[in-house]
Amino acid sequence: MPKCEGKVHFRLPASYYPDKYKTAIDFVKDWITRDCDETVDVPEIQPPDLTLPLQLDFYDEFSMFVPAHREMAKSLIHILMNAKNLEEFQCLAIFCQMRINPSLFNYALSVAILNRKDTKGINIPSFAELFPGKFIDPWVLECARKAVAILLPDQRKPITIPQNYTAASFEPEQRVAYFREDIGVNLHHWHWHLVYPMDANDLSIIDKDRRGELFYYMHQQIIARYNIERYCNNLSHVVPYDLKSPIEEGYFPKMNSKVASRAWPPRFTNTTMYNLDRPDVQVRIDLSDMFRYRDNIEQAIENMEVILPGGGTMSLEGDKGIDVLGNLIEASALSPNKGYYGDYHNGGHLFISYSHDPENRYLEKFAVMGDPTTAMRDPVFYRWHTHIDNLFQLYKSKLPPYTKNELEWSGVSVHSVGVESAAGASALRTQWERSALRLDRGLDFAKLGSVLGTVTHLTHHDFVYAITVENTRVHEVTGTVRLFMAPTQNDKGDWLKFEEQRRLMIELDKFTHPIPVGRSTISRRSLDSSVTIPYDRTFRPQSERPGEPGFAEAAAFDFCGCGWPHHLLIPKGTASGFAMTLFCMITNWEEDRVAQDLVGACNDAASYCGIRDRKYPDRRAMGFPFDRRAPANVLKEFLTLNMATSDIIIRFKDEIRDHQNKD
Ligand code: CUO
Incomplete structure (x- = not known):
């Protein structure tokens, strides 16, 4: 009963x-x-x-x-x-x-x-709990069904969700499947698109502060992070994909849709794009349309202005240019001219996701690239988004490099930046970790009690940044501390030039901090990163009842669910140690600040997600100071007095630990 x-x-x-x-x-x-x-x-x-x-x-x-x-x-x-x-x-x-x-x-x-x-x-x-079939192997769900049917709640053991099941280990792309198929990564991406929907009748739902720019920046950072993971696994950087040639990479998702009870369609290697004619979803678009849209976008960048429907133009110069371009390329409902520039980025997702059945001949639905919940699982996601990012980079290359004046902060110099962790000074440690996830909520038998799954994912040991700074002014000032990290060499061991390195700079943290007169040290915990959401918001499922552990975290899972998963803050590294450059810059908060009240706002992962109902909390371009080209051959030539770098090593240990709750 x-x-x-x-x-x-x-x-x-x-x-x-x-x-x-x-x-x-x-x-x-x-x-x-x-x-x-x-x-x-x-x-x-x-x-x-x-x-x-x-x-x-x-x-x-x-x-x-x-x-x-x-x-x-x-x-x-x-x-x-x-x-x-x-x-x-x-x-x-x-x-x-x-x-x-x-x-x-x-x-x-x-x-x-x-x-x-x-x-x-x-x-x-949590979407992962409501629709587990979009995140995990269906075999696990079958085990969960059996466990609930046969066993009493206290007899049920957590079910192990396999980590590597979509391809054999000799398939090179499988080396980075732990990143592509990570539950937290896919939840972040779904949540981002939920927070920044591309269309709605009420424009205020779409027209959030700098959403077009954030579309560019958040995806640019995903590509940078993925390229670093590739280097750590002896894979070269992502090759952009522009729909013109066959896709070399296949992808076989091995997941079942809960709604339709059918398998997500696979894509075989060397699949070619064809014109789309899918009456079932009212889509009819030729590849030549996409190529024309792309030419129009490139022309707009070249001219630094967009053609409007009535024949007028809109400038792409100035701070707003990248925001306009983001909405135009995506394209969101804020695109200034969808008729001329198309639904370009969304269209690419469609072409690729229907490439196994472009005419609905076999009555197959779209593949994982057609859904933001699952798109990041597929290697081609990164290829398509590298192509999209190249368009944004083309635009950024038209902007003048930052002058020394724009970069420097006179009177404030950064003497050093470093990390301290259990792995020692200048070293970070990564390894695998096992975490629990509730599986019952999406399986229609919640009333019979819960059943847990355990997933294995990459994680890192907590660490602390130590930054030495000197203020030669006569009074205390407040600085914006900007922390990034990039590899020093590519997968072949070649030293990276500045232009290559700046595109691989991943943001680690950004925060404000008082800087007293004289020399001082700023200490900052990795756990407080402005890029990530805490572990408990990814693997959240403890309780739905007030007073029980995990309830508070569950209540925060709305806007606050958007954010890079903390367990992937740091790339995997290698067993022998992967060399990275840690970069710190401190800028004048008086020039960066956005005057607004942040009380009660969910703002702990603002770098990639913004802040709910508020402006983006930094006046600088997203990715500053690495969003533009610079006349530097190597990073050292780019540095001004308010910047510092250090060499660090990421060491990966091929061991699994169980997650320890810290509270
Ligand atoms: Cu997020 Cu293409 O925009 O996946």
Whole structure:
């Protein structure tokens, strides 16, 4: 007999149930009232117009890269955003949930929760738990089903989720599968696109501060991080992909869609792109359209201006240029001219994700590249995004290098930067770690108790930065401390030139700090990084009940779920030690600061995600000072007095440790 365990249950008016459930209504009512501590009557509502979202079959797959699906999501987001109050919002959510495709519903509901004023702090369930089939081997889910069916909760042992199962070890790309298929990486990417949706009726949902620039920067950093992981594994840097040649890399995801109960389609090696004609998703686009859009984008960069629909132009000069270009290339609804510049980046995701069945001849759905939840698993994601990043880099190459004046801060010099960890000074240690993840929530048997899975992922040992700084002014000042890291050599052992190294600079942290007169030392924990979210927000599933361990972390999983997973802050390194350059720059906070109130805002992973309802908390270009070219051959020639570097080594130990909760 089901137990509701003290939870509140909702009694729905008959009008809420879709026809398919009508015969079950009496049974459901009886079930709800028999065992629950409290039953709440849900009020009647005026049924919303769901004509558009209902066009997506309940068992189909949803992709925001498909324009028709985007229109459906827009309509549903509009309905949920326009609920007059929280009660009506909840009623609408209940009404829609029973009718609408689950992936579409989850996306629209999450966007609405993140953007309504009255839903701040409401917890969005972790996507990895709701749709585990998008993150882990289906075999594990089968084991979980069996465990729940056969064993009592205290007899269930955690199920091991295999780490390497999508290709054989002799496939070179498999060496970086631990990064591509990491749950935290994929959750971050999904969450970023949720926080920065590309389309909505209400423009304020899309038009967040510097979202176009953040689209460029966040993805640029993913590519830089991935290239470093490749170097650590004896692979060369990513080769950009522009849809013109066959894709050399295959990808066989071996995952099942929960919604449609079918396997995600694979892509064989050397798959060629063809024109897309998919009536099932109302997509008809030729490759030549994409090439024309690309020419138009390159022309806009060359001219430093965008052509507007009416024939006018918009300049790409100045601070706003990169933001305009980000929205144009992506393309979000803020693109100044979608007709002329197309849906370029989204279109690439579509072409690649349907490349196994471009005409719907075999009735196959899109592959992992068609969904931000799964796209980062596929090696071609990094190739397509390197191509996209090259367009942004082309734009940045048109901007003048920063002058010494723009880089220096007179009176403040950085004498040294270093790290201290258990591995010793100037050394960092990485290894594997095992963490727990709840598997039951997406498996329709939550009422029978939980079952845990354990995943193995890369991690690093905590460390502390030590920065020596000197202030020769007559009073204390406040500085913005900018920490980056890049390799010194490529996979072949060649020393990197400045231009190569600056594109591989990964941001580690950015924070403000007082700088007293004279010489002082700044100490900063790696755990406090502005790039990452804490471990508990990736592997969050401890409790949904107030008072129990993990509840507070669960409650923070809304906007705050966006952020690079902390366990991947540091690249893997190598057993013998991988050489990196640590870089520190301190700039004048008075010139960088954005005057705003941050109280209560979720701001601990602002570097890649911004801050909810606030401006991006740094006036400088994202990636500064490495976002532009410079007339330096090597990094040393670029340095000004307020910068310092040091050589560090990342040593990887091929051992697995269990995660220790620190609280
Ligand atoms: Cu995030 Cu292409 O934008 O995946």
